[in-house]
Amino acid sequence: MGEVMTAQGRNLPGDDSADLREIGFRSLDFSELALRVEDELGDELNFDAPGLRRIATVGDVLDFIEQLQSA
Amino acid sequence: MKSDLVPPASVVLVSGGSRGLGLAIVTDLLTAGLKVAAFARTVTPELTALGEKYPDHLYYGAVDVNDAEAGQAFVRTVETTLGPIDGLVNNAAIGQDSLHVHTSPDQLARIIQTNLTSPLILTRFVIRRMLAKGLKGRIVNVTSICAQRGFPGLVAYSATKGGMDAATRSLARELGGRVLANAVAPGFFASEMSAVLGQTQLDQIVRRTPTGHLTEPDDVVPVVRMLLLENTNVNGQVLAVDGAASI
Numbered sequence: 587m588g589e590v591m592t593a594q595g596r597n598l599p600g601d602d603s604a605d606l607r608e609i610g611f612r613s614l615d616f617s618e619l620a621l622r623v624e625d626e627l628g629d630e631l632n633f634d635a636p637g638l639r640r641i642a643t644v645g646d647v648l649d650f651i652e653q654l655q656s657a
Numbered sequence: 658m659k660s661d662l663v664p665p666a667s668v669v670l671v672s673g674g675s676r677g678l679g680l681a682i683v684t685d686l687l688t689a690g691l692k693v694a695a696f697a698r699t700v701t702p703e704l705t706a707l708g709e710k711y712p713d714h715l716y717y718g719a720v721d722v723n724d725a726e727a728g729q730a731f732v733r734t735v736e737t738t739l740g741p742i743d744g745l746v747n748n749a750a751i752g753q754d755s756l757h758v759h760t761s762p763d764q765l766a767r768i769i770q771t772n773l774t775s776p777l778i779l780t781r782f783v784i785r786r787m788l789a790k791g792l793k794g795r796i797v798n799v800t801s802i803c804a805q806r807g808f809p810g811l812v813a814y815s816a817t818k819g820g821m822d823a824a825t826r827s828l829a830r831e832l833g834g835r836v837l838a839n840a841v842a843p844g845f846f847a848s849e850m851s852a853v854l855g856q857t858q859l860d861q862i863v864r865r866t867p868t869g870h871l872t873e874p875d876d877v878v879p880v881v882r883m884l885l886l887e888n889t890n891v892n893g894q895v896l897a898v899d900g901a902a903s904i
């Protein structure tokens with residue numbers, strides 16, 4: 587997540603409860619992150635929009651990615 | 658340049674770049690100094706000649722757009738040969754010249770597969786590569802005025818072009834300004850695809866066109882180039898290039 591933000595000249599806050607909207611992390615940034623995880627896993631992750639809409643904080647992103655990785 | 662702008666495309670993939678409008682687009686982009694990748698089911702002598710003229714800037718091959726795996730392998734080879742793709746022109750398509758009642762379900766499916774499903778799959782793959790690399794990019798879909806006006810003998814074809822126009826708008830929304838997506842909708846122009854039109858039909862189209870002449874690939878090419886290279890904030894639009902025949 588930090589890499590995606592750094593690539594755009596922004597910083598990832600240390601606090602997991604930080605609101606994604608406030609730090610400018612948008613749903614496309616999430617897609618970019620998911621694509622990087624796919625690269626690592628060598629498998630496609632497809633999920634629908636409602637799941638994404640529930641993600642509001644940095645912690646939610648990390649939890650979601652963890653779930654995908656262990657699925 | 659403001660950092661949130663999408664930069665001009667530098668490596669552009671053109672489907673159906675072997676003849677007709679696609680070949681004209683490939684030629685124009687090469688002349689403008691871009692790196693271009695082009696495919697079609699059959700490589701033509703014209704495309705081969707361009708490859709000899711621009712050996713470092715053009716990569717081409719024989720790929721059927723309906724073979725998703727071959728398309729994806731082509732994209733990967735382009736990336737290693739020319740660099741990451743940041744522009745896509747969905748131009749490959751097949752025409753139709755049959756009334757709906759006389760078009761077999763198989764033929765209908767083939768038109769939809771080639772003109773709608775496969776371009777969407779290719780677009781998906783190219784965007785995934787762009788996002789994974791943190792790149793911005795541009796997409797131009799070549800559709801048709803048939804998406805906006807009715808023409809006999811073109812029911813399935815028109816449906817696919819309307820589908821691509823609609824997808825263009827939703828892509829522009831979904832991609833949040835990171836990838837600009839637009840469509841260019843030409844009027845009828847002379848090519849292998851439109852060779853089915855008889856002289857009477859061509860005369861009729863010309864009569865109904867305020868500018869008094871048929872569209873030519875050369876009319877369309879600068880519009881595609883603009884959408885790939887210029888900063889205009891045009892996004893999610895369908896630009897008709899038809900001399901106002903369809904309005």
Ligand SMILES: NC(=O)c1ccc[n+]([C@@H]2O[C@H](COP(=O)([O-])OP(=O)(O)OC[C@H]3O[C@@H](n4cnc5c(N)ncnc54)[C@H](OP(=O)(O)O)[C@@H]3O)[C@@H](O)[C@H]2O)c1
Pocket residue numbers: 672673674675676677678679696697698699700720721722723747748749750751771799800801802842843844845846847848849850851
């Ligand atoms: N001509 C018109 O009046 C007109 C009007 C409005 C819009 N358009 C649109 O303009 C675009 C170009 O049309 P055009 O008139 O230049 O047609 P064209 O001369 O028939 O060229 C079509 C191109 O697409 C390729 N193609 C077709 N099926 C393919 C497949 N399955 N896989 C890969 N490549 C494929 C063809 O090569 P291969 O056959 O070797 O594969 C060729 O390179 C199309 O999207 C068309 O719908 C045309």
